[in-house]
Amino acid sequence: xxxxxxxxxxxxxxxxxxxxxxxxxxxxxxxxxxxxxxxxxxxxxxxxxxxxxxxxxxxxxxxxxxxxxxxxxxxxxxxxxxxxxxxxxxxxxxxxxxxxxxxxxxxxxxxxxxxxxxxxxxxxxxxxxxxxxxxxxxxxxxxxxxxxxxxxxxxxxxxxxxxxxxxxxxxxxxxxxxxxxxxxxxxxxxxxxxxxxxxxxxxxxxxxxxxxxxxxxxxxxxxxxxxxxxxxxxxxxxxxxxxxxxxxxxxxxxxxxxxxxxxxxxxxxxxxxxxxxxxxx
Amino acid sequence: xxxxxxxxxxxxxxxxxxxxxxxxxxxxxxxxxxxxxxxxxxxxxxxxxxxxxxxxxxxxxxxxxxxxxxxxxxxxxxxxxxxxxxxxxxxxxxxxxxxxxxxxxxxxxxxxxxxxxxxxxxxxxxxxxxxxxxxxxxxxxxxxxxxxxxxxxxxxxxxxxxxxxxxxxxxxxxxxxxxxxxxxxxxxxxxxxxxxxxxxxxxxxxxxxxxxxxxxxxxxxxxxxxxxxxxxxxxxxxxxxxxxxxxxxxxxxxxxxxxxxxxxxxxxxxxxxxxxxxxxxxxxxxxxxxxxxxxxxxxxxxxxxxxxxxxxxxxxxxxxxxxxxxx
Numbered sequence: 001x002x003x004x005x006x007x008x009x010x011x012x013x014x015x016x017x018x019x020x021x022x023x024x025x026x027x028x029x030x031x032x033x034x035x036x037x038x039x040x041x042x043x044x045x046x047x048x049x050x051x052x053x054x055x056x057x058x059x060x061x062x063x064x065x066x067x068x069x070x071x072x073x074x075x076x077x078x079x080x081x082x083x084x085x086x087x088x089x090x091x092x093x094x095x096x097x098x099x100x101x102x103x104x105x106x107x108x109x110x111x112x113x114x115x116x117x118x119x120x121x122x123x124x125x126x127x128x129x130x131x132x133x134x135x136x137x138x139x140x141x142x143x144x145x146x147x148x149x150x151x152x153x154x155x156x157x158x159x160x161x162x163x164x165x166x167x168x169x170x171x172x173x174x175x176x177x178x179x180x181x182x183x184x185x186x187x188x189x190x191x192x193x194x195x196x197x198x199x200x201x202x203x204x205x206x207x208x209x210x211x212x213x214x215x216x217x218x219x220x221x222x223x224x225x226x227x228x229x230x231x232x233x234x235x236x237x238x239x240x241x242x243x244x245x246x247x248x249x250x251x252x253x254x255x256x257x258x259x260x261x262x263x264x265x266x267x268x269x270x271x272x273x274x275x276x277x278x279x280x281x
Numbered sequence: 282x283x284x285x286x287x288x289x290x291x292x293x294x295x296x297x298x299x300x301x302x303x304x305x306x307x308x309x310x311x312x313x314x315x316x317x318x319x320x321x322x323x324x325x326x327x328x329x330x331x332x333x334x335x336x337x338x339x340x341x342x343x344x345x346x347x348x349x350x351x352x353x354x355x356x357x358x359x360x361x362x363x364x365x366x367x368x369x370x371x372x373x374x375x376x377x378x379x380x381x382x383x384x385x386x387x388x389x390x391x392x393x394x395x396x397x398x399x400x401x402x403x404x405x406x407x408x409x410x411x412x413x414x415x416x417x418x419x420x421x422x423x424x425x426x427x428x429x430x431x432x433x434x435x436x437x438x439x440x441x442x443x444x445x446x447x448x449x450x451x452x453x454x455x456x457x458x459x460x461x462x463x464x465x466x467x468x469x470x471x472x473x474x475x476x477x478x479x480x481x482x483x484x485x486x487x488x489x490x491x492x493x494x495x496x497x498x499x500x501x502x503x504x505x506x507x508x509x510x511x512x513x514x515x516x517x518x519x520x521x522x523x524x525x526x527x528x529x530x531x532x533x534x535x536x537x538x539x540x541x542x543x544x545x546x547x548x549x550x551x552x553x554x555x556x557x558x559x560x561x562x563x564x565x566x567x568x569x570x571x572x573x574x575x576x577x578x579x580x581x582x583x584x585x586x587x588x589x590x591x592x593x594x595x596x597x598x599x600x601x602x603x604x605x606x607x608x
Contacts, residue, residue, distance in 0.1 A: 063304040066345065072365030073328030074314060087323035088286040090593070095562045095601050
């Protein structure tokens with residue numbers, strides 16, 4: 001840093017055949033344009049255009065006098081004006097304003113508080129905004145509804161148990177396709193299928209969701225037998241979907257109607273019946 | 282804002298200072314050439330050639346005619362600011378750690394390190410008396426006895442009455458400049474005091490300490506007024522002459538820098554409110570800890586010098602100048 005110029009520039013000065021540097025000054029705008037030519041590392045001719053904004057300031061005499069001082073020391077060979085090798089205008093930076101007032105406390109709102117405005121509890125009897133057991137019309141309406149339900153419930157439960165009618169032909173049928181193939185796989189499989197009837201699939205969950213959050217969200221609809229939250233093996237973060245097994249199918253149905261489309265953690269939940277895994281296979 | 286980067290040093294910056302009118306910035310670094318720059322456009326006015334070691338401190342007189350530098354080559358030199366020529370060189374026995382011109386510019390103070398069996402001392406010269414300068418005999422020497430730790434930062438008090446010193450163990454002391462006796466002291470900091478800077482009217486001063494805090498003290502009584510707490514050692518702190526703001530620069534120690542990432546290193550300049558002791562803003566930019574910060578005397582710009590060897594001159598955006606804390 002003795003001469004203020006890097007060795008590369010000094011070599012360039014010896015070079016001949018360079019167009020002379022020029023300077024233009026636009027007095028109206030106060031913009032000075034300096035054009036220089038030099039060879040770059042690959043030996044190609046490079047045109048360097050620098051623009052300066054010239055501002056006129058009124059300053060005290062002493063500052064003005066100092067402005068006229070000659071450069072000295074390592075800066076002595078520098079031409080007037082900033083030397084680009086020493087003075088660099090860097091990228092724009094902004095002051096980041098930080099507010100560490102009690103804002104986080106507001107954000108830590110209970111997710112269930114948001115639920116309060118929405119209808120998650122619906123009476124089965126009068127469709128009111130309360131638990132069924134606390135329904136004021138329990139005594140009058142319930143017996144009536146039970147009668148109605150008995151009529152509708154049966155066909156709903158029935159389909160999974162009824163299998164297609166057996167075909168009796170002389171053809172060979174592989175064991176998997178034979179009658180009762182689905183039933184005969186053992187006790188555990190059949191119980192799982194029973195569960196699937198009351199299983200709902202929740203998608204579009206946020207990554208921060210935990211099983212306890214789901215527990216909190218779905219417990220109001222009825223007893224839950226199992227919650228499965230899909231997690232990434234390595235990071236342990238939620239993959240964004242979960243299965244929830246209710247003990248009763250109607251609880252699951254109410255959960256679907258209650259929570260589907262519900263905003264949770266800035267995402268809109270999508271809740272539907274889980275497709276039985278046996279069908280996909 | 283678009284900071285102007287001043288690249289005139291090959292090693293880390295040790296101290297930067299504006300002159301009284303704010304048109305010049307003086308910078309000293311661990312290389313032997315201190316520089317002086319025009320603050321307005323970042324143009325280098327010159328460099329002071331003659332030192333042989335790291336320059337620890339730099340100061341200039343109120344009228345910007347003389348510059349004082351203290352270096353690890355055991356000299357404290359006085360320069361002519363206009364021509365860059367060396368006027369005097371004061372030999373010492375150990376490295377010069379801190380120095381300063383008095384309010385009038387007639388008195389010079391510097392402190393030396395406690396190394397090589399020599400004690401830490403404050404030396405005072407009257408530069409009007411040629412015999413003192415030529416013989417190198419100060420008119421007053423204040424030895425810091427071994428019970429006290431060495432001086433790591435020092436400034437002149439107001440009105441040339443006393444010198445304010447910050448010590449390695451966190452002590453702050455006032456020394457009378459006529460008798461050399463200790464007037465009073467306090468020990469609010471628990472670790473080394475890296476920097477002391479006065480408020481514009483000299484009624485109070487701010488200290489930057491390795492114990493992660495900066496504190497505001499009353500100049501006369503040394504009564505602690507405010508404390509600004511961070512989670513990293515503070516190398517330098519300055520009080521805005523325009524707003525009730527404080528800027529602080531720091532970061533972890535230079536020896537630990539290579540083992541942490543820039544994001545963890547926390548190398549940004551931090552702005553605190555002077556009264557509420559609350560942080561309200563940060564400015565990023567340096568690639569290492571900030572070693573020295575200084576406010577322009579008009580309060581509309583500030584500069585910081587870092588371990589990365591750059592001085593960055595920032596002219597504030599209107600959003601800072603219009604900013605006011607809610608209360």
